Amino acid sequence: MKFDINVDKCVGAGVCAIAAPEVFDQNDDDGIIVVLDPNPPLEQAQLVHDAATRCPAAVITNVQL
Amino acid sequence: MSRSGGMDAKVVIVGASAGGVSAAEALRARGHTGPIELIGAEKHAPYDRPPLSKQLLKGELLASDVALRASTHLRDLNVAERFGVAATALNTKARTVTLADGTNTDYDRVIIATGVSARQLPIRNSVGGVHTLRTLDEAVALQSAIADAKRVVVVGGGFLGTEIAAAAVALGVDVVLAGKASTLLEGALGATVGEQVAGLHTSRGVELMTGPAATVHQLRVKDGQVTGVEFRSGEFVQADLVILAVGSEPAVDWLRSSSLSLTDGVDCSSDCSAGEGIYAVGDVARWHNPLFNVSMRIEHRTNATDQAIHVAERILNGDTTAYAPVPYFWSDQFDVKIQAHGYLRGHDEVKVIEGSLDDGRMIAIYRTGGTLTGVVAVGAAKALRQWRGHVATKMDWHDAISLS
Ligand SMILES: Cc1cc2nc3c(=O)[nH]c(=O)nc-3n(C[C@H](O)[C@H](O)[C@H](O)COP(=O)(O)OP(=O)(O)OC[C@H]3O[C@@H](n4cnc5c(N)ncnc54)[C@H](O)[C@@H]3O)c2cc1C
Numbered sequence A: 001m002k003f004d005i006n007v008d009k010c011v012g013a014g015v016c017a018i019a020a021p022e023v024f025d026q027n028d029d030d031g032i033i034v035v036l037d038p039n040p041p042l043e044q045a046q047l048v049h050d051a052a053t054r055c056p057a058a059v060i061t062n063v064q065l
Numbered sequence B: 001m002s003r004s005g006g007m008d009a010k011v012v013i014v015g016a017s018a019g020g021v022s023a024a025e026a027l028r029a030r031g032h033t034g035p036i037e038l039i040g041a042e043k044h045a046p047y048d049r050p051p052l053s054k055q056l057l058k059g060e061l062l063a064s065d066v067a068l069r070a071s072t073h074l075r076d077l078n079v080a081e082r083f084g085v086a087a088t089a090l091n092t093k094a095r096t097v098t099l100a101d102g103t104n105t106d107y108d109r110v111i112i113a114t115g116v117s118a119r120q121l122p123i124r125n126s127v128g129g130v131h132t133l134r135t136l137d138e139a140v141a142l143q144s145a146i147a148d149a150k151r152v153v154v155v156g157g158g159f160l161g162t163e164i165a166a167a168a169v170a171l172g173v174d175v176v177l178a179g180k181a182s183t184l185l186e187g188a189l190g191a192t193v194g195e196q197v198a199g200l201h202t203s204r205g206v207e208l209m210t211g212p213a214a215t216v217h218q219l220r221v222k223d224g225q226v227t228g229v230e231f232r233s234g235e236f237v238q239a240d241l242v243i244l245a246v247g248s249e250p251a252v253d254w255l256r257s258s259s260l261s262l263t264d265g266v267d268c269s270s271d272c273s274a275g276e277g278i279y280a281v282g283d284v285a286r287w288h289n290p291l292f293n294v295s296m297r298i299e300h301r302t303n304a305t306d307q308a309i310h311v312a313e314r315i316l317n318g319d320t321t322a323y324a325p326v327p328y329f330w331s332d333q334f335d336v337k338i339q340a341h342g343y344l345r346g347h348d349e350v351k352v353i354e355g356s357l358d359d360g361r362m363i364a365i366y367r368t369g370g371t372l373t374g375v376v377a378v379g380a381a382k383a384l385r386q387w388r389g390h391v392a393t394k395m396d397w398h399d400a401i402s403l404s
């Protein structure tokens, strides 16, 4: 599966890394999103969907199976 | 007759912002196939509020940049949008929502996500130069008012007031920030961290007035236009723009004729249900959080989505699992981003365990009773997430101290 990221909008909330820790991480100083796995396996789909919904800055879009 | 939840239930969502949109999205992401209707009083497509007091006021984002989702997103999810029409009543017996255009829509499940609105002072009526900030329209109006202003008084030393003051001073306007607590953000973060935020504001040129004497007595008005603020201390501060950031009121007027309990927002059980087939999420919802054993109503952006996901799951699973989150918020103060996890209100002790705001890296931990209940940090995203884990497992305070 895949998704798009708009890093410019990231507010460093880290909600993505809590929702889908195998797919997203954060920079330590400013907390900006770091993508660990740009093509995660299908079983991560629900978690990536939730990360996109939970992100307070609409950074993760276009989540596709 | 009992009407079922589940995958094909008809869900009506009232309030089309962070909470409402997330609920619709979470239902679909979990395979819900029934009709979903999303009703919103504002004519705008759903937009995000946190940038309104930050990038939008400073002119770094335009009104068109703050949309919550791409314009076709909800339609692609087969969600019926009804924007620009408010709900005016909920009939829990007939299971209908009445709209301002006189129509009714029936539901199997209804999700109340109507948020809060800005509290007004009783003195506001039709005085020019007095603003509040909650909606996009208010933000756009405020932005142009700041551009024309010379001297601004911001009333309210909470997150909204401090963010507005920071944005206004960055735009080159003289800013007086008046809060009636002993320091800025005292209610939210406690005095120790609040003092550091106050120091930051002073160093950037914001003039601070704090303590009970900084309570507004009345606005001075000439020819329908505000000319300044009289404080309880007797002091008068001249201003051509006054911004009220004095808290919020849950948007529950439309529910007064229903049987719901509305002591402070919509009173819910631990699972966020408020009656047969009725749920509430986001800023409007008060529920008992078993993790902290406290009844809370949280006005933070990520809670709206987390609670919406929780409710979507309850509707689909038909169970009553409690909603037990560790609340989270962030706030931008100038170039400093403050982040917090936990429930800090009513804490007994704050301990700064690393750095300070001036250093650009700070971690403070909060104790309530014998337990670690919260953590606030600046510039320490990963450490913050580890501490969040310790809050979630209710770490004993002594263990927390020995870790620090
Ligand atoms: C300027 C500003 C800055 C913020 N900054 C931050 C921040 O930095 N960090 C943070 O964590 N949180 C922040 N917040 C808080 C965050 O935006 C809210 O927690 C979040 O918007 C709550 O979402 P909600 O969907 O519950 O309610 P709301 O966003 O209030 O949405 C409720 C919607 O329901 C609609 N509505 C109301 N009554 C009716 C009715 N009768 N019928 C139909 N529709 C109705 C309203 O028009 C509104 O669109 C900020 C808020 C503001 C205003």
Ligand code: SF4
Pocket: A009, A010, A011, A012, A013, A014, A015, A016, A017, A026, A031, A032, A033, A054, A055, A056, A057, A058, A059, A060
């Ligand atoms: S949740 Fe969104 S804003 Fe927060 S770090 Fe992840 S991408 Fe950035």
